[in-house]
Amino acid sequence: MDAIEKIVEQILEKGRIEISTFKKIETDRIDREYQEREELLYLQESKCIEKNEDQLNKSYKQKENRQQLEIKQATLNKKQDYLEKLFLESVERMNHWTEAEFQTFAEQIISHLPVEGEAYLKLGAFSKGKLSEQWLVEQSNGKLTLNVETTVIPNTGGFIVAKDGIEYNFLFISLVQEIRKKESFKIAELLFQ
Template sequence: MDAIEKIVEQILEKGTCEAEAVKKSEVNRIESNFYEQIAALDIQKKQQITKNAELSKKIFRQKQNRQQLEVKQATLNSKQELLGQLFKETTEKMKQWDTETFQQFASGMLSKLDLSGEVVFNAGEYSKDKISQTWLDQFTTDKLTLQLSEKIIPKESGFVLAKDGIEYNFLFSTLVQEVQTTEIYKIAEMLFG
């Protein structure tokens, strides 16, 4: 019996050793797999942190750009509003001209134009009291006759000269608008540099 017990003992010992070897091998494999997964998760974590940081920077830049654009737009709107107010006030100040100033302006415009024949002078509603046929008669020559029209241009200051269907517009709102259209960039540069 000793021999059978020895063989059983040897088989058990061999089985135990093999089981230990398999156990050790399996533990090593599991640990190796575990550490690989931890390393992979660590790499994934670092990549996600980098990705999140880049995304955060991108979102921050977008917000910053949007805010800068909003500030620029608000500044531009304020400047445009100020310029609009400036041109509106200019028109209002011209509308307030006294008779002498208005007549100097009209005289200057009449002397610059090379007109002949009969020309009709249409005054704006706010300028009608600053001009008379008597005053216009001083510009009458053998080539030119100015006739003050009874027709008044409503809610306007300045005047329109009409000859043979052609009109020369000297209404203050139109003149200021023309300056606004052609000179706005120069004026803005002077004001806001």
């Protein structure tokens, strides 16, 4: 019986060894698969985090650029408003020139006009009464005779010189608009350096 017990014992021992070996192989396989999956999940998580960081950085850059554009636009709008006020204030000041200031301005303009013969001055409402008859006589010379029309141009200052259907516009609003078109950029550079 001893021999049978030894054979049974050997078979059981062999079974325990096989089970232990199988258990170790399976445990190693499971650990290896777990490690691989863990590394894969970690890699996926890292990629996901990196992708989210990239998206956040892009979103941040877009918002930053948008804010910078909005600030630049707001600054530009303020500068344009300031320039608009400056030009309007210039017209307003010209509209309130004294008689002497207006006459000096008109004299400088008329002396450079390529007009001969009889010409008509049509005054803006704010300039009415600032050119006397004596001033008109003094400005008239052998080549040019000036007459003031009785009708005025409402809500503006300055004048228009008319001769044979040709009009030379020296209304203050028109002069300032012309300067604004030509010199606005230079004026803005000087003001906002």
